[in-house]
Amino acid sequence: MQFTAMILSNVEVSPGYWRMRMTAPPECGSARPGQFMMVRVNGAIDPLLRRPFGIFDVGIYMPAQSGAVSQPYLEMLYRVVGKGTAMLSALHDSDLLDVLGPLGKGFDLGAADEEKLIVGGGVGLAPLYLLAKELVKESKVRLFAGGRTRDDILCITEFERLGVECYTATEDGSLGECGLVTEALLRRLDQLQGRATIYACGPNGMLNAVAGIAKQREIPCQVSLEGYMACGVGACLGCVAPGQSHSPETPDFRCVCTEGPVFESGELKWRD
Amino acid sequence: MKPDMTVNLAGITLRNPVMTASGTFGYGEEFAEYVDMESIGAFVTKGLSLKPRAGNPTPRIVETPGGMLNAIGLQNVGIDAFITRKVPYLRSVNTPAIANFFGNTVDEYAEMARRLDGIPEVAGLEVNISCPNVKQGGIVFGTDPACAASVVSACRAATKKPLIVKLSPNVTDVVVMARACEDAGADALSLINTLTGMAIDLNKRRPVLANITGGFSGPAIKPIALRMVWQVAKAVKVPIIGIGGIMNATDALEFMLAGATAVQIGTASFINPGAAQKIAEDMETWLIANGVADIKSLIGALET
Ligand SMILES: Cc1cc2nc3c(=O)[nH]c(=O)nc-3n(C[C@H](O)[C@H](O)[C@H](O)COP(=O)(O)OP(=O)(O)OC[C@H]3O[C@@H](n4cnc5c(N)ncnc54)[C@H](O)[C@@H]3O)c2cc1C
Numbered sequence: 001m002q003f004t005a006m007i008l009s010n011v012e013v014s015p016g017y018w019r020m021r022m023t024a025p026p027e028c029g030s031a032r033p034g035q036f037m038m039v040r041v042n043g044a045i046d047p048l049l050r051r052p053f054g055i056f057d058v059g060i061y062m063p064a065q066s067g068a069v070s071q072p073y074l075e076m077l078y079r080v081v082g083k084g085t086a087m088l089s090a091l092h093d094s095d096l097l098d099v100l101g102p103l104g105k106g107f108d109l110g111a112a113d114e115e116k117l118i119v120g121g122g123v124g125l126a127p128l129y130l131l132a133k134e135l136v137k138e139s140k141v142r143l144f145a146g147g148r149t150r151d152d153i154l155c156i157t158e159f160e161r162l163g164v165e166c167y168t169a170t171e172d173g174s175l176g177e178c179g180l181v182t183e184a185l186l187r188r189l190d191q192l193q194g195r196a197t198i199y200a201c202g203p204n205g206m207l208n209a210v211a212g213i214a215k216q217r218e219i220p221c222q223v224s225l226e227g228y229m230a231c232g233v234g235a236c237l238g239c240v241a242p243g244q245s246h247s248p249e250t251p252d253f254r255c256v257c258t259e260g261p262v263f264e265s266g267e268l269k270w271r272d
Numbered sequence: 273m274k275p276d277m278t279v280n281l282a283g284i285t286l287r288n289p290v291m292t293a294s295g296t297f298g299y300g301e302e303f304a305e306y307v308d309m310e311s312i313g314a315f316v317t318k319g320l321s322l323k324p325r326a327g328n329p330t331p332r333i334v335e336t337p338g339g340m341l342n343a344i345g346l347q348n349v350g351i352d353a354f355i356t357r358k359v360p361y362l363r364s365v366n367t368p369a370i371a372n373f374f375g376n377t378v379d380e381y382a383e384m385a386r387r388l389d390g391i392p393e394v395a396g397l398e399v400n401i402s403c404p405n406v407k408q409g410g411i412v413f414g415t416d417p418a419c420a421a422s423v424v425s426a427c428r429a430a431t432k433k434p435l436i437v438k439l440s441p442n443v444t445d446v447v448v449m450a451r452a453c454e455d456a457g458a459d460a461l462s463l464i465n466t467l468t469g470m471a472i473d474l475n476k477r478r479p480v481l482a483n484i485t486g487g488f489s490g491p492a493i494k495p496i497a498l499r500m501v502w503q504v505a506k507a508v509k510v511p512i513i514g515i516g517g518i519m520n521a522t523d524a525l526e527f528m529l530a531g532a533t534a535v536q537i538g539t540a541s542f543i544n545p546g547a548a549q550k551i552a553e554d555m556e557t558w559l560i561a562n563g564v565a566d567i568k569s570l571i572g573a574l575e576t
Pocket residue numbers: 036047051052053054055076077078079080081082083084085086123126127225226227228229261335
């Protein structure tokens with residue numbers, strides 16, 4: 001659906017990373033983890049296209065006016081990388097945003113008796129918080145968060161507050177283990193008793209590594225992809241990602257905005 | 273009083289002049305949640321071909337100031353899947369559906385026209401002779417008057433339905449192409465398709481699009497589109513559909529003054545999926561505010 005959201009807060013949570021809360025119509029209360037929204041940064045033609053962002057959290061708030069009824073809010077966690085995100089970071093409380101969403105197919109929550117292993121790189125944590133919030137209701141959840149430096153490890157205390165066991169790794173060693181977070185994931189998998197599912201979102205290199213690990217260990221794995229999106233509704237076909245049987249001779253493209261952004265990792269084509 | 277918003281496009285009566293542009297509105301269904309289909313004049317399908325087509329590698333799109341480049345590579349479900357999976361939706365909507373199509377050879381174009389001619393839910397055909405994305409594809413036909421004419425006459429012979437020819441702007445003289453297509457039997461001309469462009473990533477020293485070049489669309493191309501519509505309108509008798517960077521009712525009405533009988537909304541539908549409906553409504557509001565009783569009176573009414 002398309003709606004006008006009012007910004008409730010917009011704060012920098014770590015250098016270059018912002019968290020924005022906005023009002024949402026009642027229908028958005030049922031947004032699924034992994035779904036995303038297309039945000040129009042402003043009414044001008046530069047930036048022209050909407051920008052896609054994952055849904056970080058959904059909740060209920062009570063407007064300040066007397067007699068007001070409670071209303072859902074949506075949150076997004078975003079990194080300033082260019083024009084559109086820089087403009088978003090300059091918006092203030094009570095500014096309005098034109099939003100399309102929730103869009104796409106979210107995560108499958110799987111069976112309760114599995115251990116849930118969530119892997120996030122940098123701003124890839126954005127869609128994983130709402131996921132963790134759902135998963136902790138039934139299962140044991142562990143988070144593996146990686147980044148270049150400590151500034152890229154976001155909102156860990158929020159995850160901990162949910163009861164998620166968190167492992168962190170940074171490439172420069174400024175927080176947690178020094179190196180890639182997939183090392184910690186591998187160690188956990190070595191100790192694993194019983195079944196598990198992996199959920200991942202982050203840079204392509206990380207997703208590629210995680211998908212490889214999942215395949216090798218025969219563990220189900222869902223990944224959330226990014227792609228250049230113009231429409232978000234399956235019309236432009238700009239956002240596609242190569243499917244598992246893709247080759248230049250036998251092309252197999254999946255539409256990220258409607259068939260995804262969450263895919264079983266086995267459905268997609270990865271670098272070996 | 274409510275103004276008369278209807279226009280006649282080569283025998284198809286449109287409730288208003290606002291259509292959607294091929295490749296920007298899927299097969300209609302994708303937008304059902306956002307647009308009241310019966311509030312627009314007509315919609316145009318994604319470009320169709322005989323065989324399904326998977327399209328180009330990614331990145332396929334990139335934004336540039338005031339516009340976007342796309343190199344989708346004419347990905348589409350193919351005519352067979354179109355008939356089984358997409359036509360049922362067209363049947364459920366009381367708005368003319370125009371099938372946009374292309375081929376790699378004159379014979380393929382003619383075969384597509386023949387297949388589409390047999391689908392009752394298709395009100396008219398729009399032949400894409402101008403897609404700049406595919407190496408052996410449209411561009412060859414759309415930039416040479418003789419090639420374009422051979423495609424158009426082959427399609428003309430294969431269908432009795434209204435035949436719209438969509439022109440490429442990537443030519444030296446669009447009027448020459450327009451005349452060639454009119455002479456070959458086009459019932460209407462739509463223009464413009466995207467302009468060939470490119471974007472470069474300085475730090476990577478690489479083109480942004482995997483295909484290197486792409487089709488440029490959006491508000492940045494409007495002045496060029498407007499100029500071409502005006503030039504062609506003066507040179508041909510068949511009705512013209514104006515396309516290119518239309519973002520609002522003002523833009524659409526300007527195209528009508530320049531000589532367009534109808535307009536198509538492209539990139540604007542990505543930014544606001546309800547754009548076509550909003551533009552149609554706002555055009556009517558403008559007519560009322562300006563005391564125009566019949567929108568047809570604006571067609572080509574530019575004073576120079
Ligand atoms: C389904 C989905 C969910 C996403 N969720 C989040 C999120 O929760 N938080 C977040 O911070 N970011 C998210 N992104 C990425 C975000 O959309 C881009 O960072 C944003 O569009 C950049 O806009 P800009 O105008 O600031 O950058 P631009 O000036 O447009 O570009 C700056 C850089 O960002 C890259 N970029 C631009 N657009 C996109 C795009 N659509 N996808 C990927 N890379 C792009 C370009 O290659 C360029 O290097 C998501 C993307 C997708 C497709």
